[in-house]
Amino acid sequence: MSSGPFSFVPVPLTPELADHYRRMLRVHADDPVTGTCPVCRRSRCEDFHFARTQLVCAGERLDLDLS
């Protein structure tokens, strides 16, 4: 019960949802020229972080270089 605030339970995503988040990662990835998200005009924007977090928490393997 007292698992602490940082213990993530993997939430399985439907294939459709996982696909949606992967698409978000691609759309909101930093542009190599400008160094910012072409949609939000911010580097590593919130949408990018959100989609990435959802995928990571679901235990999805990310084939993007996000380091």
Ligand SMILES: [Zn+2]
């Ligand atoms: Zn964005």
